[in-house]
Amino acid sequence: MLTIAVFFGGQSAEHDVSIITALTSVIMPLELTNKYRVIPVYIAKDGRWFVSEDLKNIAVYQHGELKRLVSRMKTTGVICANGLKLLVPSRVGRKAISVDIAFPAMHGTHGEDGELTGIFEMAGVPYVGCGVAASAIAMDKMLAKQVVTAAGLATPRALYFDGESVRSNSAVLAKQCQQLTYPLFVKPAHLGSSIGISRVADKKELVNALEVAAHYDDKIVVEEAVPNLIEVTLPIMGPSSAPQPALLEQPLTHAEDFFDFDTKYMHGGKKGKGGGKKMGIKGAQGYSKIPANLSKELYSKAEAAGVAAYKALGCDGIARIDMLIDSKAKKVYFNEANPLPGSLYAHNWAQVGVSKIDLVEALVGYALDRHYKRSKLATTFDTNFLTQF
Amino acid sequence: MPSYIASLFSFYWVPSISTTLVYMLQATEYQPGPFIRWFWRTNDFSAVMQRRQLDPTKAARFIRLFTLLGMLAQLAIGGLLMYAGLVEYMTSGIFFGLAVLLLYPILWAHLLALLIWGGHLTVLRSRERNQAAEATALFAAHAGLKVAIVGSYGKTSMKELLLTVLDEAKTVAATPANMNVLSSHVAFARKLTGAEDIVLVEFGEGKPGDVARFSSVVQPTYAVITGLAPAHLDQYRTLKAAGRDIFSVADTVEADRVYVNADSAAVRDFLRPDFRIYSRSTVLGWRIVDAATSLSGTTFVLVKGKKRLSLRSHLIGLHQVGPLAFAAAFALFLGVPEKKVQAGVAKTKPYEHRMQPYQLGGAWVIDDTYNGNLEGIKAGTELLGSLKAKRKIYVTPGLVDQGKETAAIHKQVGHYIAAAEPNMVVLMQNSACQHIQDGLREARYKGTVRIEKNPILFYQNLQSFVAKGDVVLMQNDWTDNYS
Numbered sequence: 046m047l048t049i050a051v052f053f054g055g056q057s058a059e060h061d062v063s064i065i066t067a068l069t070s071v072i073m074p075l076e077l078t079n080k081y082r083v084i085p086v087y088i089a090k091d092g093r094w095f096v097s098e099d100l101k102n103i104a105v106y107q108h109g110e111l112k113r114l115v116s117r118m119k120t121t122g123v124i125c126a127n128g129l130k131l132l133v134p135s136r137v138g139r140k141a142i143s144v145d146i147a148f149p150a151m152h153g154t155h156g157e158d159g160e161l162t163g164i165f166e167m168a169g170v171p172y173v174g175c176g177v178a179a180s181a182i183a184m185d186k187m188l189a190k191q192v193v194t195a196a197g198l199a200t201p202r203a204l205y206f207d208g209e210s211v212r213s214n215s216a217v218l219a220k221q222c223q224q225l226t227y228p229l230f231v232k233p234a235h236l237g238s239s240i241g242i243s244r245v246a247d248k249k250e251l252v253n254a255l256e257v258a259a260h261y262d263d264k265i266v267v268e269e270a271v272p273n274l275i276e277v278t279l280p281i282m283g284p285s286s287a288p289q290p291a292l293l294e295q296p297l298t299h300a301e302d303f304f305d306f307d308t309k310y311m312h313g314g315k316k317g318k319g320g321g322k323k324m325g326i327k328g329a330q331g332y333s334k335i336p337a338n339l340s341k342e343l344y345s346k347a348e349a350a351g352v353a354a355y356k357a358l359g360c361d362g363i364a365r366i367d368m369l370i371d372s373k374a375k376k377v378y379f380n381e382a383n384p385l386p387g388s389l390y391a392h393n394w395a396q397v398g399v400s401k402i403d404l405v406e407a408l409v410g411y412a413l414d415r416h417y418k419r420s421k422l423a424t425t426f427d428t429n430f431l432t433q434f
Numbered sequence: 435m436p437s438y439i440a441s442l443f444s445f446y447w448v449p450s451i452s453t454t455l456v457y458m459l460q461a462t463e464y465q466p467g468p469f470i471r472w473f474w475r476t477n478d479f480s481a482v483m484q485r486r487q488l489d490p491t492k493a494a495r496f497i498r499l500f501t502l503l504g505m506l507a508q509l510a511i512g513g514l515l516m517y518a519g520l521v522e523y524m525t526s527g528i529f530f531g532l533a534v535l536l537l538y539p540i541l542w543a544h545l546l547a548l549l550i551w552g553g554h555l556t557v558l559r560s561r562e563r564n565q566a567a568e569a570t571a572l573f574a575a576h577a578g579l580k581v582a583i584v585g586s587y588g589k590t591s592m593k594e595l596l597l598t599v600l601d602e603a604k605t606v607a608a609t610p611a612n613m614n615v616l617s618s619h620v621a622f623a624r625k626l627t628g629a630e631d632i633v634l635v636e637f638g639e640g641k642p643g644d645v646a647r648f649s650s651v652v653q654p655t656y657a658v659i660t661g662l663a664p665a666h667l668d669q670y671r672t673l674k675a676a677g678r679d680i681f682s683v684a685d686t687v688e689a690d691r692v693y694v695n696a697d698s699a700a701v702r703d704f705l706r707p708d709f710r711i712y713s714r715s716t717v718l719g720w721r722i723v724d725a726a727t728s729l730s731g732t733t734f735v736l737v738k739g740k741k742r743l744s745l746r747s748h749l750i751g752l753h754q755v756g757p758l759a760f761a762a763a764f765a766l767f768l769g770v771p772e773k774k775v776q777a778g779v780a781k782t783k784p785y786e787h788r789m790q791p792y793q794l795g796g797a798w799v800i801d802d803t804y805n806g807n808l809e810g811i812k813a814g815t816e817l818l819g820s821l822k823a824k825r826k827i828y829v830t831p832g833l834v835d836q837g838k839e840t841a842a843i844h845k846q847v848g849h850y851i852a853a854a855e856p857n858m859v860v861l862m863q864n865s866a867c868q869h870i871q872d873g874l875r876e877a878r879y880k881g882t883v884r885i886e887k888n889p890i891l892f893y894q895n896l897q898s899f900v901a902k903g904d905v906v907l908m909q910n911d912w913t914d915n916y917s
Binding site: 073074077079392394395396397398399400401402403 | 795796797824825884891892895897898899900901902903904
């Protein structure tokens with residue numbers, strides 16, 4: 046029986062979302078296959094790692110139990126030599142658990158940006174999802190725009206600033222943005238779940254929004270809003286060479302709104318009363334229309350753009366590509382990529398006949414295939430460099 | 435400590451063994467035999483209350499308190515004996531005291547069984563006699579038509595169908611839910627106003643003589659026999675004995691007022707010439723044509739000469755056609771206008787856990803977990819086989835109370851499942867599992883067989899297994915006392 050370690054939690058604003066992804070869409074389906082031994086590796090907000098069967102229980106995280114549990118547990122260590130080993134506290138010292146496959150379920154900083162994946166690469170353990178480079182590019186909204194633009198895809202016009210400049214002189218930077226057409230979106234470059242994003246209509250709002258965004262990140266992106274907006278997202282899985290798209294999904298938000306954290310996670314995907322329960326399918330980020338309500342032509346165009354972006358960014362395993370559509374001009378813009386979609390976007394995959402169990406099994410399969418192919422590559426070679434030194 | 439040893443002695447560390455024992459009594463309907471058999475079959479007392487909790491009725495609370503106090507007294511006596519043994523150097527005192535201390539769960543389980551058995555012999559039998567007398571008088575005084583609904587399966591469904599259709603034009607009362615024993619009959623009779631045109635009474639059958647007893651109490655005007663299949667064979671022993679009891683209703687009803695479901699093959703041995711039969715093809719002089727079913731419902735047409743009556747129901751499965759047609763034809767016979775019959779049939783919809791379809795994560799799930807007989811399995815698997823789906827999944831723990839026929843009946847279950855050709859069969863790890871697998875093997879089933887050790891975990895996480903395009907049929911569920 047293969048041992049799969051699922052990494053979740055983490056030191057990011059998406060710590061809680063990550064717990065939901067891990068528990069509902071990764072750990073439980075993996076266990077239900079009866080094929081794997083699943084080890085939950087919880088990374089606390091202070092960065093400590095913990096391993097315990099109790100951490101598979103959602104109730105632990107809901108009623109303050111976590112604090113008590115963690116206070117009486119010893120931390121888990123890790124060894125990256127000849128594979129990945131977790132050093133888990135036992136009655137006598139620590140026991141090493143060899144990990145056959147790593148399954149990162151950690152959104153945001155340190156998890157989704159390639160840092161965690163880097164550990165798996167060094168350890169030489171097969172892992173699920175995008176590699177270091179694709180994760181790092183995808184998690185930098187500006188870098189991702191630059192990469193997909195180079196691949197010939199459209200993205201809204203944008204500028205970026207470093208956080209230090211924003212904090213010292215946001216008014217001057219706001220002036221530089223005059224070359225862009227209002228309304229504008231101001232975004233922290235590296236954060237997911239729409240945290241710190243503002244929509245601004247004039248220079249005064251822009252200054253405030255820049256300062257808010259700089260509170261979260263050291264790189265700030267300012268980009269033009271797309272008129273006649275239809276926002277869509279496309280979950281994709283598979284290797285970069287043969288991506289398989291799910292269905293284009295249309296969040297049920299008003300055109301003038303945007304999908305902020307509260308809308309996604311706190312209000313069931315619909316601002317105001319009602320929650321939109323009867324209007325669409327409830328997914329990881331609230332209610333949405335699956336498939337998106339687009340003409341056949343526009344649907345194909347958006348799907349092709351999503352797949353092209355997945356390839357251009359070098360995504361592998363799973364990712365979600367967000368796009369913005371100008372419904373009048375019938376133009377599709379790349380917005381951003383998400384290398385670890387919340388709850389793996391299992392609700393969308395279910396609509397194309399892929400169950401949660403099918404999904405995690407497919408992702409594990411891709412991880413093993415990639416690892417097998419990479420193991421055939423030479424990573425070291427002998428030189429006489431040292432003897433000549 | 436090895437887990438099997440831990441399980442063997444698990445009653446010592448179940449937080450409240452008294453609650454567990456009373457729960458087991460309650461779940462076995464206070465029957466001493468099944469209770470003791472369950473006690474000795476149980477490996478892990480901490481896992482007994484999986485599906486439900488103790489219903490804290492007055493009787494349950496009293497028995498629990500009585501048991502708890504008794505256990506505490508026993509522990510105190512055991513402790514005193516050991517103390518006496520140590521102080522008085524009485525070796526036998528130590529061993530006897532230890533035995534008294536350790537045996538408290540076993541002793542109290544058997545004491546409870548004994549007390550219940552004694553109670554059945556004295557108090558309960560006398561109460562039942564009084565209830566029977568009261569109910570007999572109440573039913574005899576009622577002027578309405580009394581319809582008895584009897585059979586191994588489909589009783590509650592038939593009762594609900596008749597109620598829904600007849601209610602369109604008549605004043606009808608029916609025994610609630612699946613309350614079909616004497617105590618529920620008397621409670622029902624007390625609530626009758628006397629103004630009802632028709633009274634529908636469901637007769638349960640649990641042991642030989644039940645139906646005859648209920649018949650003499652209710653004295654029905656009409657009887658509907660919904661079918662005969664292996665059920666409660668732990669009490670009836672044979673299907674023939676069950677059939678004799680079910681058909682004993684005809685001893686109190688005129689033969690031409692007994693309606694029998696001829697789609698049930700096992701009833702044939704009991705048919706008398708004057709009985710009136712109904713089936714998927716004919717009912718009370720009507721022919722049934724153009725029957726069709728899908729996940730949205732069932733349609734058919736009643737034809738008599740040039741007269742045609744189209745009917746549509748939300749019930750699913752062609753096995754519903756016979757009972758639906760009977761309900762419609764019986765209503766017409768009793769003078770309900772055609773339009774009202776059509777409206778009544780249109781209102782019939784799946785009852786909870788009986789061929790009840792619902793959507794889950796884009797998949798269709800047919801919940802037939804209340805079913806518990808071979809005929810139901812046959813009907814369900816036929817429906818599954820007829821539906822179009824990207825992937826078909828069949829889930830069952832098997833049937834309970836099949837007595838000596840357990841192996842043969844579950845092999846037949848395997849054959850029925852294989853004929854539906856599901857992509858995956860999910861069975862529960864229990865005494866029926868191997869027999870169903872044998873049946874699947876005999877029928878050369880080629881799909882995937884998955885054995886679940888924890889049925890509740892499976893049911894709770896069904897959504898993880900399914901996606902759009904899937905159809906899942908879940909038949910039967912074993913309550914805790916069968917696990």
